[in-house]
Amino acid sequence: MDPLEIDEPGRRVLLMGNEAIARGAIEAGVRYCAAYPGSPSSEILASLARTAPRFGHYAEWSTNEKVALEGACGAAYTGLRAMATMKQNGVNVASDILTAMSLAGNPGGLVLVVCDDPGGISSTNEVDTRNYARLADVPLLEPATFQEAKDMVRWAFSLSEELELICMVRSVTRISHARGVVELGPIEKVARTAVMKPEQRYGSLPPCPNHAEVKDKLRRAAEIYESSPFNRYAGPERPELLVVTCGTGWWYSTEAIRMLGVAERVGVLKLGTTWPLPEALLKRHLEGASSVLVIEESDPVLEYNLKALLSKEALRAAAPSRLLGKVTGTVRGAYGPGVGEMNPNLAADAVARALEIEAPSLPKPLRESMQAEIDFEIPKREVAFCPGCPHRASYWVMKNVLRLDGRDGLLIGDIGCYTLGFGRTGYYLSRTMHCMGSAIGFSSGMAKLAGFGFSQPTIAVVGDSTFFHACLPGLVNARYNRSPFLCVVLDNSATAMTGFQPHPGTGKTALGEEAPRLSIESLCAGMGIPVQIVDPFDVPAATRLLYRALQKNELQVVVMRHKCAVLQGREEGLPARRVWVDAEKCIGEQCGCNRFCSAAFGCPALIWDKEKECAAIDEVICSRCGLCAELCPGGAIRITEEEVQP
Amino acid sequence: MTALRKDPFNLIIAGVGGQGNILASQLVAQAALAEGLNATIGETYGVSQRGGSVMSHVRLTAGTPVGPLIPQGEADLLIGFEPIETLQVAMDFGSPQLRVILNPRPVYPISVLSGDLAYPPMERILDLLRGHAADLSTLPATDIAREAGEIRAMNVVMVGALASAGLLPMDKESYLRVIRDQFRGRAREINQRAFETGYEALPSAHA
Incomplete structure (x- = not known):
């Protein structure tokens, strides 16, 4: 049986962090869930879609994160509990509505779950989205364990309803893409009817009174946080060093203390509610602590907020003589403070520095003894297009076309599996790689530079899911402003990079239902853009077609269509x-x-x-x-x- | 309660995308859970479907669960699906007490296929592991899987080998029950066979 469907409070099951988040929403009686796929967040919506028939909630893959959050807002306006989930990049896309809607509030519980990727393990950046909590004035919760991932999401819905304000829950890769034991709770079975009454109106105007009201809500959040079970202290009564931590930082801090054998000298204050900060609780723990060390993932967000709080008159007496962390360089990895992912060893280094332990006796990895005997280079394992990948065929064709064309043409890349066009198996062809849809915008700009002597033709390469997510406004712009470039849509019939989720072009929804199949070529034709379709596996035909298209000085779309090899293998063997x-x-x-x-x-x-x-x-x-x-x-x-x- | 040799017991499965690391780590964790232990798994896979490195940390405890990342030099057991991946994980996470079970079949990185770099000589890799870890066993798990009827069941062959190594306290039947729970039809049959063959093959595999 699917562990997410077990209705036995107290039962212990092994869940992926993302499944625990989904289960938290199920236990809270969520009704509306929306997301755009992105590692490490995708399994949350996948889990909710899988369990929708059992619990009766709605789940969708939206075309992008802004639409996902807006859909969830809409549901919350009718009084339902709603959730949007995304990776860190997605919050940038959704930030416009996030910063607007928080001013007006919401009656139904509304939760935004963001899965950050410290170290950029499966991302193009390692943006710390906790900064958005302060930017948008919304309460922030940070789970430290799988159990908390479930329990906090569940609680976030009630908190959102109590405050009438969206709540943000921040997970990271090491929770979302890890697995652990979770004790299941009861599933809320309150029937809620969706309705928006005549007196209900939600708008951010006038901004200032609304903004002041949100600040009041945050003050209330901080009061509620004072007694939250997600904040707890463990350690000696008067520790020599107080570690203040949140999220996975708690795991690593605890492990560091064990590794160093300093449990009698160091206490750990774990915060689960990190914006706004619970002032009285912090005051209580900081009073009498002469040394404080902040350990957290990514940016020193908790650290800065703590410093700001301690500058208040009422807390000045509680300010420790030493406040250590990333700002002081006490917590740092190979790339310096605030860059890269935390781990137990980095936490141990930081605790040792804070305690001024010169040479801590930690286990030596075998590298130290092996190194002297290694007289060969260990080849690095670069990521590559899979065997049978249609993108390899497409890049092979584009490589030849650019060479045949001979004008130093540029391939402008985008986000998806074909991002690997930046690497060896895409023949290093991609010249840019940033965010969803940017290939269209970049090309749109470059193709207008003929008057400045720029004569290199550009091929903007995007994927099918990306096309729907973020390319349409760019193409409209290019058409309207007569920007002449070739847009190649690599259509492999899936959001392949993130796990083969369906999108508007596939004719399937998240719930596995049939959907109208939106045609990329019809959309382009509707904009008046000439469009052609070719199978990249027909290399001679694709080469001819693309070469001819590149010779024309006008905006065109070529769809290179061939199903993802992995998907094909799964469906048909x-x-x-x-x-x-x-x-x-x-x-x-x-x-x-x-x-x-x-x-x-x-x-x-x-x-x-x-x-x-x-x-x-x-x-x-x-x-x-x-x-x-x-x-x-x-x-x-x-x-x-x-x-x-x- | 099943007793662990060490608490937490730290196991790492090292391989490349597509080799089935995640299924293997889950089989071990589920079997441990069934015997009353706690398990935490940390997976590092990034965009590994596309041939990148995959590393699963499996940490077993009798009491409170621990975090998903094993500190450097604290791995007790390393299951290697691919030689250079295994060597690098051993270097970072292995202690002199580390035990290694390795499938010595290379999956060539594209920098090697292109001729830019050479794959290190297999004997050198094995010598290093043999010389620095407490124990090394090699097992032709890919060939065993092929004989069991599905070349891609190599991961389950390796779990079978791990189960028979006597390093983890879980009963053979606990693993088999997890396989029966997770698979149906032909997949169940093949994975059971792969597990059994791996289980039988290890004792004769001391390198």
């Missing part, structure tokens, strides 16, 4: 054929192809057999797409149609 290397025909280094298959084409399934001096195929990962057989200059890669054991 591997094709009944064998792709193999004819060792008689592969003459290796003597061929003159410069080992085209493994060295140039860059498919991870094409390997080089050193002993036989001949190409080979790694059958474990080969998707049997057969493109290499078409492209091999020696005709040495063969396809045999036959049943093969998977």
Whole structure:
């Protein structure tokens, strides 16, 4: 049975952090859930969609995060409990409505869950979205454990209703993409009817009185926080050092104290409610603590807020003589303070520095003893397009087209699997890579520079999900302002990078229902933009078409359409054929192809057999797409149609 | 209550995207949970579907759960799905007491396939692990999985090997029950067979 569907309070189950968040919402009786996929947040909405038939809530993949949050706001205006979830980049997209709607409040419980990615493990940045809590004047909760991830989300709905204000819950990769034991709670089964009465009006005008009202709500939040069970102290009565921490910082601090064996000298004040700060609670714990060390992920947000609080007259007496953290450089990683992810070792280093322990006796990793004997380079594992990926074919085509064109044309990249066009298997073609839809805006600007001597043609490369998420306004802009560039939409029929979620072009919803399939080509045609479609696996046809398109000095769209190989494999299994290397025909280094298959084409399934001096195929990962057989200059890669054991 | 040799007991599974790290870590954690232990799993996978490194930290405790990241030098057991991934994880997280069970089949990084870099000689990798860790066993888990009927069940073969190594207290039946719970039909059959074969294969695999 799906652990999220178990209705047995007290039952202990192993949940992914994102599942725990979803379960918290289910226990709170959430009715409306919306999200745009993004690591490490995607599994929250996926879990809610999966369990929607059982609990009767609504769940959708929205076209972008702003729409997701707006949909959730709409539901909260009718009195329902609603939630929007996203990764850190998504909050930037949703920030316009977040900073506006907080001024007017909401009657139904409304929760924004953000999953930050310190260290940018699966992201293009490591933005700390806690800064948005202060920017938008909304209460902030930070779970430190899987149990808290569930319990806090559940509580955030009641808090939101009590304050009539959206609440933000900030998770991080090490909670969202980790698993642990969670004790389930009861599921709220209050029937709520959605209605918006004539007297209900929500607008941010006039801003100042509304802003003042939000500040009052935050003062009330701080009062409520004073007795929250999510804030707790553990350690000696009068510690030599007080660690103030939140989120995963609590785990690492606790571990650091164990590692250093300093449990009798160091106390830990864990805060779960981090904006606004509970003043009396902090005063109580800080009074008499001469040294305080703040340990948290990413930016020194808690640290700055604590410093600001201690500047108040009423708290000045509680200010410690030493307040250490990232500002003082006491907490720092390989890239310096405030950069990169925290871990137990960095926390231990910081605690040791704060206690002035010169050489703490910590276990030495084997690296120290092994290093002297390592007389070879360990190759770095770069990420690559998967075997059979249609993007490899598309990039191969674009590489050749740009070369044939000969005008130093630029490939302007975007966000999705094809972001890997920045790397080796995309032949390092992408020249920019920032945020969803920016390829269109950048190209729109560059293509207007002919009057300044700029003559390089641009290809803006975006994906299908990205097209719907953030490309439409840019394309409208380019059409309106007559910006002449070629937009290539790599349509692999999924939001592949984040786990194959459906989008408006797939004809499926999050709940697995049929949906009208929005056609990228019809949308473009509707804007009056010439549009053509080609299968990148038909390399000669795709090359011809793209080359001709690039010669025209006008805005055009080419959709390169071929289903994601991983998705294809999941839906239909591997094709009944064998792709193999004819060792008689592969003459290796003597061929003159410069080992085209493994060295140039860059498919991870094409390997080089050193002993036989001949190409080979790694059958474990080969998707049997057969493109290499078409492209091999020696005709040495063969396809045999036959049943093969998977 | 099942007794752990060390508390927390820190296990790492090292591999690359697509090798089934996450399923393997969950099988171990679920089996531990079924025997009354606590488990925390920290996964590092990023955009690993696309051939990147994957590392799962599995931490078992009898009492209060611990955090998802193992401190440097505190790993007790390392299950390696890929040699250079295993070597690097051993360097960062292994202690001299580390035990290693390795599938010595390389998955070549594209910098190696392109000819820019060389894959280190396998004997050197094995020598380093043998010389610095407390124990190394190698197991041709990919070949065993192929014989079991599904080459991609290599991860479950390795879990079988881990279960028979006598380092974790969980009963063989606990793992099998988790496999029966998680799979249906042919997948259940193949994974059971993969687990059993891995379980039988380890004792003869001392490197």
